Amino acid sequence: MKEELKALVEEATKAIEEKTDLKSLEELRVKYLGKKGKITAFKKNISKLPNEEKPMAGKLINETSREVEKILEKRKEIIKKELLEKKIKEEKIDVTANFDIYETGHFSVINQTMAELEEIFQNMGFDVVEGPEIDTVKNVFDDLNSPKNHPSRSLSDTFYIDEDTLLRPHTSSMQIRVMNEGKLPIKMVSAGRVFRNDEVDATHSPMFHQLECLVVDENASLANLKSTLETFIKEMFGNDMKMRYRPHHFPFTEPSLEVDVTCPSCGGKGCPACSNTGWSMELLGGGMVHPNVLENCGIDSEKYTGFAFGLGVDRIAMVKYGLDDIRLLFDNDKRFIKQF
């Protein structure tokens, strides 16, 4: 019997080693150790042995059972480990995969342009100030010396929230806010969104962006305004960009001017985009701060002078990147956005 059991263990061991899944391993356990198993069969035969051989035979069969049990357990652990490793390998998440679906975003052209503008002015020593998109009629119109009948005040031009508050139609209200803080001299820029009741077309949007600039000091002059503008245009568009000044009227500046630059479509030769003038649409308005505006903010206009301008950030971006339609900036068309 001893020999038979030994042969059985060898046979079982060999079979167990060959198994690679838990199900067939369990089948082997049943085959050898189950109720009708090959080793169990020996137990049943003990009763047929002579009494003196029974204890030894029982011991031997039990030892054999335990041995096979152990081999089964060992193999079971190995198979489990292998299955787990296989599963991990198959399910491993490749974080670089699916990059077509999850693209990394970036700042919009407008935000990039705004940041670039702020940096240019910071390098010239300007503070960058932030202000609210909802402001008072006093800050937006009254203290900026706007006559009560100015067209920009009308309901058809401006979005009012109530009689005294509105969505700011320009960033010039930031001039009033900063001057009212009472700290002089002032050298600031402030960029952000503005709102007007405009129909959407290639050059108009009811929401667009401006950057306001204000300098108030004892000797601020028109020459300072011009040199600031010329430095800025060169920094933004390069040394070859030409600019021109045109006289204009704004209630809050005297004298007032507007600035155009070389038409980005034809480089100044004249084309349909610039109505053959060779110049872009106006990029900014500015001038010397009207004494009334200084006085409205408690600043002595005999002692202090100021210059200011407000530029269209969207138009700057259009000139810089040669865009012929402002809507491209807001449409979120990936084919456009991806280029920046």
Ligand code: DAH
């Ligand atoms: N606020 C004017 C506009 O939106 C632009 C402007 C003109 C701003 C003259 C100024 C300025 O600071 O001095 O059209």
